Structures are given as structure tokens and as C-alpha cells.
Amino acid sequence: MEFNDQRVRYFFEAARLGGVRAAADRMDIAASAVSRQIRQLEEELGTVLFERHRRGFQPTEAGHLLLDYHRKQLSEQEAVLTALRELKGIHRGHVAVVTGGGVINDLIDAIHPFSQRYPQITVGIDIQGTNDIVRAVLEDRAHVGVVFYTLPNPLLRVHRSSVQPLYAVAAPDHPLACAPRPISLAELARHKLALPDVSFGVRQILRDAEKAEQCQLEPAIVTNSFRVMVEYALTGQAVTVQPRFSVRRELESGQLLAIPIEQRNLQQAELHLITHQGRRLSSAASRLLEMLAGSMPAFRDAPLNL
Incomplete structure (x- = not known):
């Protein structure tokens, strides 16, 4: 045939x-x-x-x-072309990264030295929900994914995993700021919430927590925009749920508070650095992967598996 x-x-x-x-x-x-x-x-x-x-x-x-055959052919072709360019001493290429909105500050801080070192390699950053991040990596539309929570998948290679508990994030003048800590999921449910839609890892973890605690959250605002959730929290109109790294700058400036939630699923949530298992990455993608694994603050103390 x-x-x-x-x-x-x-x-x-x-x-x-x-x-x-x-x-x-x-x-x-x-x-x-x-x-x-x-x-x-x-x-x-x-x-x-x-x-x-x-x-x-x-x-x-x-x-x-x-x-699947054609995607592998495209991936192999990209790797060979990159290797041929480097044989000529030309460090060119393109690396596609897909991630969630809450990771973007850490990601940009990590990519900046890469871009300075390899100015002729372009980097594309696409913001997606968890399900679309995984799909983009598996379909080879992205070389590297940074994803908050995903079920085990034999087609994905996890290079770094970091436990990143979820917190109730609220303004200092919000009623939750004065509540005894840690709060329960039932206490969180009593307040107006701004949460991501179900395609995002945070919401998927919350769904698991709701089942475990037999407590249902009814968000007033559902959005696919990380910034929308943070802005609602900043105004004091609503509480959102995020890992600390997502709102690091707002926490450091005192604009927001991260309130611990006493719930096992939320305390064991993880951030992953992923690629497509078996995909042969170009030299440019491999180098960016190494720099992300080594310099992103969220992965700083996590075991390395490159």
C-alpha cells in the first residue's frame, strides 16, 4: 500500500x-x-x-x-530544518507556547532572557483554557504547554510539576479578609464568586472539591478571562480562586489577599510543564523548555525531568 x-x-x-x-x-x-x-x-x-x-x-x-502521521512528518521536518540552519551557524526559528492567563507574568519573566540570548528566534504565546492547552500540545500546534491541573495522559510528557494550592483571593476590605483561617468551602460558597468556566483547570479542581465536600459553588461571574476575575476581586465586589503565583504582584502590593481554603483537592493542585510525548523538539524549542524549567518561579523547587 x-x-x-x-x-x-x-x-x-x-x-x-x-x-x-x-x-x-x-x-x-x-x-x-x-x-x-x-x-x-x-x-x-x-x-x-x-x-x-x-x-x-x-x-x-x-x-x-x-x-497523526502527518503531524509527526511536520514535526520532523521542522526539527531537521532547524538543525540544518544551526549547522550554518544561524540561530533562527519559532517556538509556540500555550498557557493559561494566570501564568503569563512568570512566563514573560522567564522568556525575556531567552529572547535576549537568541534574538532571531521568535516566540508565540497563546492563552487558552486547560482543555485547549492539552489539545494544542497533542496536535503539535504548540511545542510547550504550561497547564494548571490535568489528568494523567500517556501522550503527554511532564517535565516539571509543582504543587500550587488554590486560595480564595479577595480585597483587604472584603468580609472574607476577617474570617477565621483557613476557611471552608462552605464559607466560600456564601460569597459572590468570579470563577473561570469549566474548560479551565481551576474550575475542574473546584468541581472535584464540591463533590468531595457535597457543597455547590454558584458563581455570579463566569469568564474565560483571568484578568476579569482579578479585576472583580480588586474592586471588592467578588472573590475569585487562584494559586498565589497568579496574583503575586497584587499580593506583594497589598491590593489582594490570599486566604487558605481547608480542602484537600485545592491544597494538592499542580502546575505542569508539558510537551507531546515522543515529539522531536527543535533545538530552539528544547532550549526554551530548559530555560522555562529552570527559571519560572512557580517551578523553582520542583523536580526536573528533561
């Missing part, structure tokens, strides 16, 4: 973008040409690669195998 790699690219773009027409627009060719290439690829392989659903095209099991 043989197949044409160029046709795999048409299939990959159609799957990635959700349809033949979107792939045709992206590649600046006729939709009929994309359909024809995918049809010929299916004939070469003797199997169906797409199933048509109400929401568009969905890859079959065979289709997913082919998509």
Missing part, C-alpha cells in the same frame, strides 16, 4: 479547518480539487477517511491515524 504525501496535506487541511471549502480557501485552490485529491487518497488507501455529520466533516479512525 502506498499513498501520496501531497494528498495527505489536502486531507489534513480539510480536517483541521472543518471542511473542504475552508481548506480550499486556505490553500487558494478550487474546492473540487481538494475533494478530488482526498477521494484519490481514499482510493489509494482503500478506506474512508471522512464521515459527514451535521456539523461538517469528521475524520474516521483511519483518518485520525493519517492525521
Whole structure:
């Protein structure tokens, strides 16, 4: 059995973008040409690669195998091109990092010396929720992920893990500031809350804590913006739940307080530095990974597994 790699690219773009027409627009060719290439690829392989659903095209099991193959090909090509450039003494390239909004200050502080040392290597930073961070790393759209809480996944390699307990974060004049510490989850539930949506690790940990304590949190504000949650806390209108590193500057300036919560799930939450297991990282990505593992304050005392 043989197949044409160029046709795999048409299939990959159609799957990635959700349809033949979107792939045709992206590649600046006729939709009929994309359909024809995918049809010929299916004939070469003797199997169906797409199933048509109400929401568009969905890859079959065979289709997913082919998509994984193509992602690995792209990753290998990137690594080889980077190595060839470095043989010529040219340190160029691009590294994509995906993370949550609460990590951004630590991340920028760690990336700054990397950019000074390698000015011709560009760094892309994408802010996502936990589920999308993991997906971006697994689909090789990002080289490195910094993710707050994730279930064990054999397809992910965890380079560093750091226990980062979750705290109730409130303004100094908020009623919780005077409450006996640590507070209970039931006490937290009595106050107006600004929390992330369920795609974020913090909310997933809170869901586990709610089940364990048989106590339900009813947030008044649900958002995918870390900054929105912090701003509500700063005004004193609501309490949010975050690890200390997310609001380090506000804690140091006295604008916010981190109030411990007596709940096992919240006290054992973890931050992870991850890559796709088995992916061959370019030299640029490997060097940035090393610098993040060594210099991000949240990972400072955590075991290293590079």
C-alpha cells in the first residue's frame, strides 16, 4: 500500500479547518480539487477517511491515524530544518507556547532572557483554557504547554510539576479578609464568586472539591478571562480562586489577599510543564523548555525531568 504525501496535506487541511471549502480557501485552490485529491487518497488507501455529520466533516479512525502521521512528518521536518540552519551557524526559528492567563507574568519573566540570548528566534504565546492547552500540545500546534491541573495522559510528557494550592483571593476590605483561617468551602460558597468556566483547570479542581465536600459553588461571574476575575476581586465586589503565583504582584502590593481554603483537592493542585510525548523538539524549542524549567518561579523547587 502506498499513498501520496501531497494528498495527505489536502486531507489534513480539510480536517483541521472543518471542511473542504475552508481548506480550499486556505490553500487558494478550487474546492473540487481538494475533494478530488482526498477521494484519490481514499482510493489509494482503500478506506474512508471522512464521515459527514451535521456539523461538517469528521475524520474516521483511519483518518485520525493519517492525521497523526502527518503531524509527526511536520514535526520532523521542522526539527531537521532547524538543525540544518544551526549547522550554518544561524540561530533562527519559532517556538509556540500555550498557557493559561494566570501564568503569563512568570512566563514573560522567564522568556525575556531567552529572547535576549537568541534574538532571531521568535516566540508565540497563546492563552487558552486547560482543555485547549492539552489539545494544542497533542496536535503539535504548540511545542510547550504550561497547564494548571490535568489528568494523567500517556501522550503527554511532564517535565516539571509543582504543587500550587488554590486560595480564595479577595480585597483587604472584603468580609472574607476577617474570617477565621483557613476557611471552608462552605464559607466560600456564601460569597459572590468570579470563577473561570469549566474548560479551565481551576474550575475542574473546584468541581472535584464540591463533590468531595457535597457543597455547590454558584458563581455570579463566569469568564474565560483571568484578568476579569482579578479585576472583580480588586474592586471588592467578588472573590475569585487562584494559586498565589497568579496574583503575586497584587499580593506583594497589598491590593489582594490570599486566604487558605481547608480542602484537600485545592491544597494538592499542580502546575505542569508539558510537551507531546515522543515529539522531536527543535533545538530552539528544547532550549526554551530548559530555560522555562529552570527559571519560572512557580517551578523553582520542583523536580526536573528533561
